[in-house]
Amino acid sequence: MSCRKALPAALALGLTLAAGAHADEGMWMPTQLPELAKPLKAAGFKGNPADLANVTAPPLSAVVRAGGGTGSFVSGDGLLLTNHHVAMGVIQYNSSPEHNLINDGFIAKGRSDERPANPDFRVLVTTGFDKVTDEVLREARGKTGRAYFDAVDRATKRLVAECEQAGNVRCSVADMYYGTDFYRIRQLELSDVRLVYAPPRAIGNYGDEIDNFMWPRHTGDFTLLRAYVGKDGKPAPYSVDNVPYQPPAHLKMAIDGPKTGDYAMLAGYPGITYRHRTAAEFASQIDAVLPRRVAVYQQMIDTIEAASAQDAQARTRYASQLQSLKNNRKRAAGELEGLLRSDAKAQRAADETAMLAATDATYRTDIDALLGSLSQGASFGERDLLLDLVASQSQLLRSALMLERLRVESAKPDAERESGYQQRDLAMIEGVLKQVQRRYDPAVEKALLTALLSRYQQLPDAQRVPEFDAAFGRTPAALAKALDGLYAGTRLGNEAERLSRLAAAKDGKALARDPLIDLAGPLVAAQLRLDDQSKTRAGEQLRLRPAYMQALFAWRAKQGRAVYPDANRTLRISYGKVEALSPRDAVHFDPVTTVAGIVEKNTNAYPFDAPKPLLDAIAKGDFGSTADPVLKTQTVNFLTNLDTTGGNSGSPVLNARGELIGLNFDSNWESVSASWWFDPRYKRAVHVDMRYLRWLLAKVYPAPELLKEMDVPAE
8 A cells, every 4th residue: 555645735734843852853954944044043054954954065065084083174185074983993904013093093194194994985965866666666655565675676776877877976775664765875986085083092982881871971973084086087997197186066164163052053864763663663662672682782892801801912803893882782781771761661652652552454464464564574683783794893703605696696687686786886895805804813713603603503593594404503513513614724814825716706607615615505505595585575675664653753753742753864954053962860061071071081091091192281281273162171072953864963063153163982881772762851963072172282282284184273
């Protein structure tokens, strides 16, 4: 059943009511901003809201996807600002025990000294955003299950291929409102990205996991990169002959800073939110998914730390992966605590019950079918998590699985291949295979696989996969024997061995024998079978969810609440203000921190081991033009009520004039659950004050040429 004709009216109604909703709630598509002109102006925005609808014009044309987060251009020569933790993989890739850029930081002596990023790091500049709903769904109507999925998949690949015919762009199709609307996105893909400036770890990650998701914060979580292109101005792989990319726009850094109540706006590429999911999905997240993630991630963290404890090189190689796991583990724990604090399961269930009672009977058949499909997929959640981690958190086994899957897909016409294994993806696959060398240690990988596969061995028979049982056995002893044999015999630790097999896989030819390659054959066959089952469910859910969304549109309109699309890694804007936090009775936090807090927290031991040059500069008190005029000292971080989630890391925070005042890098502990449940009492975003960045570059770890390039005072 199709219910899409009602969408435009329902959506327009939701937008007209946005002024009555919390101004700080919502991750808006740029095309929606003109309809939000009144609430934007009322919040304090001094620009033209219509300008925010154009992704190819300032300020949005300066905002990009950078690695797994967001970045923004801050000069006309491709200088790119993002978070230290977003660029951690780049920093780690260029580090060694002898030259530990993670701990020591890095300042390029000139452009010739800027260091190439890991080969799979990308910067994506959005250049187009077009609605393609009719084209995507035309062949899918009337189909169900896997056939529906395949019809949407074919249409999506066709639209992407047409978009990329002109060359030099990377295109994708984004699903908005869960199968209701689709948009084609065009992006310039920049692969030559270089490290320019990174503060030492004890500034960029001051407080580490103790302070992660906490307030007050005192962290200089920023890094400067530079994007390069060929001499013809087109994207090109790394070459010493490449020249700095000339972005369509760059952000101007404000000289003054934020204060309580000031308007603030953020643009970025938030990852995934789930606020429009069903009550059953909320319950599953709270009761099963999050507790499972916390346990598995903690075990992986403990495993890496134990396996690398006596090996400095292994610790360096796994530093980025370990930081990511710690962040994900703490996020899952905070999300669980926050959902319980807000009683989100009961509130969502009550909200959905009332919604369904008010819903037109025409939608109920599809909604009931959706709920049944969701329950089927949830029963395999633990197995799917473990097998996904086995593939994604290893290096050599991941390489073998990727090569075998590429070989299988390469036998098909390009349009029929799985996304991620088409011709357009070969450069990224090669980059993944090349980066292995600096992120792999055999003892650590075996320990990680032992931890994950030991958990898999404990699953009930209904969740087991015969091919994985045959490969790794059903007992700890069998698993240890299998891994010892595989890693003693494999040659995939050698880059030339991986790349020679890549050449064969691209042509669909048999891969040269290797223990891990031989193992990958049956494991990939199993993955394909599981994918088929998953896609059948996904197709049904894609077909059925629009009925649920139509019911939600109507229900939210009755409540006077806006309906914005859940985040999905596409460019979004949120707006609000600088605001303090009062999370509990008799507890109040100011929205700005200063360098005094760095000194107060300092213990001269990790993770509160502030560098001596920083402590000396604080003691000297020479803050120049970056001192706050009211506080009479140097600010570090500040809070806003902006709506953010993972992926917004590195997002620029702008003032009412569109000037850069901050860099988003975290949320407070009480709001980690906002990806599922928005609670305005607690939702705050944590940002680096750009005055702190300027002071560090001027007075502590000087880089006057970079300040000059960004057109801000070097004092």
